[in-house]
């Protein structure tokens with residue numbers, strides 16, 4: 029059966045090599061790997077239409093695969109079938125510099141996109157850290173350190189070309205900056221994790237590269253104080269570019285890992301960006317505010333070299349943890365109303381202490397989104413259990429406080445179990461939407477909801 | 480039949496008075512009035528559940544009614560049945576000042592909401608001019624003069640409580656500022672014009688009242704130059720608060736109507752808002768930029784009194800036109816990529832000249848959204864025809880240029896005919912979403928799509 033299917037798709041666009049099957053069996057999470065039957069590399073939208081038509085005919089699952097940087101196993105083809113890889117669909121379709129807008133194929137990565145547009149004084153600001161594909165970022169509604177200013181992917185997507193499960197091609201928006209026409213399909217496909225359709229073109233907003241960027245860092249006695257200080261910055265109305273919390277434990281890990289001497293205290297990292305006078309003014313206002321809140325060690329940086337130095341502890345944190353031998357990482361991704369952030373951060377820190385596992389609390393505190401990262405030995409069932417317990421306690425508490433179990437990483441396999449707790453009755457509606465868009469259940473089956 | 484239905488709803492919550500039937504037969508548009516069979520005034524979500532359950536049982540249409548300020552006939556119960564009015568559901572449910580967030584009932588109006596939160600130094604920025612209800616603003620995805628900074632309702636909605644056609648109650652989001660959990664139901668209900676469910680609670684973001692507001696105005700030789708200058712402001716990355724275009728004809732109307740002496744030229748109106756130093760800096764940068772683009776008559780205002788004076792021509796424009804005796808107004812609401820705005824504005828101006836009707840071009844040029852307003856005699860079929868022709872030419876050209884037929888007013892009755900031109904195949908998907916959410920077609924039937 030597979031052989032006939034592969035022939036119809038064109039042998040040269042398919043791979044069953046061991047390395048490709050392995051690559052497409054997992055992402056950056058620690059969810060169990062499952063290999064697809066084969067990997068298909070479409071070159072254009074017609075190829076995507078074809079794979080979906082054939083998948084219908086042969087009743088085979090189709091799972092889109094971006095850069096595989098997902099943290100919830102979204103791209104793992106758990107029911108096997110076809111993994112659809114967009115490496116060959118990574119080109120600019122149309123560039124509209126004067127409209128601050130670009131249309132690209134989904135396989136283009138964030139860094140490729142920025143390389144292309146930076147030359148024109150523009151940039152695409154959503155920054156999940158990893159060099160994710162634009163298609164994957166849309167599919168997970170990614171965000172990251174700049175969300176406090178630019179929101180998440182959903183706020184940047186203007187239009188998508190999507191191939192539906194039945195092979196028909198639609199556009200979900202337009203090139204207008206806002207619209208009240210028709211139902212908001214942009215929104216529903218963004219964050220749908222390949223379960224409602226396959227994205228073949230993405231039109232996103234671009235932004236002018238800020239003339240000037242300033243960075244700063246300061247420390248507080250407790251993570252709770254960090255969160256409260258961050259809240260004050262938000263209330264001030266200042267259009268901050270980034271505002272990150274890194275707890276003392278994580279700074280300690282970075283110091284050990286890189287032989288640094290960063291102050292081992294709960295830290296806030298800031299970035300200000302815009303026209304020079306405005307940025308200087310913003311930094312001054314925030315410095316005063318932080319000092320009112322009793323911060324220590326205020327440092328700021330001007331040149332790009334100094335900035336990188338100042339933010340190093342934030343940037344190297346994930347690597348510092350991952351460096352720990354014999355352990356793998358897992359983590360939480362909750363997002364709560366800002367007033368609940370201090371409580372959550374303290375709760376997370378306490379859970380980590382109680383677990384006895386090494387781990388840190390950090391996050392994009394400008395949006396109330398924070399992560400815990402826990403290191404555990406995957407072969408030690410007690411540690412596995414404890415890590416899982418920490419994650420679930422945090423997710424459930426966030427939901428109880430009116431927040432979400434996932435602020436940016438998405439549902440995939442890891443957050444399915446919290447969907448009813450978070451969305452209640454609405455899960456039934458979501459499932460019926462899934463059944464409407466994909467009646468045969470061929471699109472990334474087994475993700476997001478228990479059907 | 481109706482009698483039994485009314486009894487079950489409770490006589491005291493129903494009105495069949497002539498004045499109420501008349502009030503609920505139309506909105507601010509010139510679409511033909513149709514009276515509902517009766518008006519129901521729910522007091523809580525249970526009442527809304529009840530009306531939907533009974534509407535199912537009796538197979539009667541249900542059309543939500545906000546403040547009736549809609550411009551596309553969305554609230555007109557064209558198939559009669561029950562008009563559901565939210566005047567009794569206009570309270571604050573929960574206020575979270577430290578989270579810059581509030582939950583209100585849908586009947587609360589924009590000004591009521593601001594009156595409530597302003598005391599706490601906060602405000603809700605979406606400003607469609609009219610004192611619309613929050614429920615109606617969600618249902619039409621309203622925006623207005625502040626969209627250049629705050630986007631539209633969809634960007635401000637965090638959570639909705641919605642009663643579905645079958646009477647079940649769901650929440651569409653959470654109180655977190657961002658989320659990647661589940662399908663984006665917030666987005667699909669926002670802008671659904673009462674066709675997918677009835678909104679019974681709305682949680683929106685609030686913002687700190689800017690410390691300082693500055694206003695400015697300048698003129699250009701042609702509307703095209705205005706649009707190009709506006710584009711330059713956007714590219715500069717300055718976080719402007721409002722930026723409006725008003726053409727010379729409209730200024731002339733205002734001068735005649737109010738005996739003013741505003742310079743009768745194509746004008747740009749600006750508002751800057753934020754902390755004092757930053758705002759001053761922004762105004763200076765824009766002034767220099769506008770002068771580079773050859774603006775005339777740059778004027779700026781500091782005090783709130785001067786500001787109102789400076790913006791008067793913008794604020795009084797609609798009234799000035801409506802003052803013309805024997806005529807009614809209609810208009811277009813297209814939104815296009817910024818680079819196409821000059822072309823559209825020139826096109827709109829030319830169509831108006833050719834029609835021989837009195838009318839103006841103006842709009843929220845910061846988002847590429849602009850309006851034409853045409854005055855015509857509803858009893859003169861040639862004028863009716865010409866007005867309609869102008870509107871349709873603009874809508875179709877906007878769609879051709881990659882834009883939308885409605886940037887903010889919504890589809891209702893007036894923009895149904897452009898849905899296929901704008902959305903193509905996606906209309907079929909939208910219709911199937913409608914059929915899924917409302918299988919019996921009881922929710923505001925006859926709107927948005929031709930079924």
Ligand SMILES: Cc1cc2nc3c(=O)[nH]c(=O)nc-3n(C[C@H](O)[C@H](O)[C@H](O)COP(=O)(O)OP(=O)(O)OC[C@H]3O[C@@H](n4cnc5c(N)ncnc54)[C@H](O)[C@@H]3O)c2cc1C
Nearest residue numbers: 094095096097098102160161163164165167170171222227
């Ligand atoms: C070190 C590190 C830091 C991270 N930090 C952040 C962060 O700060 N914020 C954040 O949001 N994320 C973060 N992530 C997670 C990850 O980068 C994002 O989830 C990213 O959006 C995934 O993109 P991808 O291209 O790697 O997608 P993949 O992992 O390959 O796939 C993700 C999902 O997208 C679907 N998909 C991919 N392409 C398409 C398509 N064309 N059509 C339809 N569906 C498609 C897949 O089926 C899958 O469901 C981080 C990851 C790492 C490793």
Ligand SMILES: Cc1cc2nc3c(=O)[nH]c(=O)nc-3n(C[C@H](O)[C@H](O)[C@H](O)COP(=O)(O)OP(=O)(O)OC[C@H]3O[C@@H](n4cnc5c(N)ncnc54)[C@H](O)[C@@H]3O)c2cc1C
Nearest residue numbers: 545546547548549553611612614615616618621622673678
């Ligand atoms: C002078 C003037 C200027 C305007 N300028 C703008 C502008 O700049 N920008 C802009 O966006 N609009 C503008 N409008 C249009 C209008 O104000 C908006 O469309 C507004 O959002 C309508 O709100 P409403 O409460 O009056 O709703 P209504 O007109 O009563 O109803 C509108 C739609 O919402 C639905 N609805 C109402 N309540 C609910 C509910 N609880 N649940 C579900 N559906 C509901 C109704 O069924 C209907 O489909 C203007 C109108 C006027 C008169």
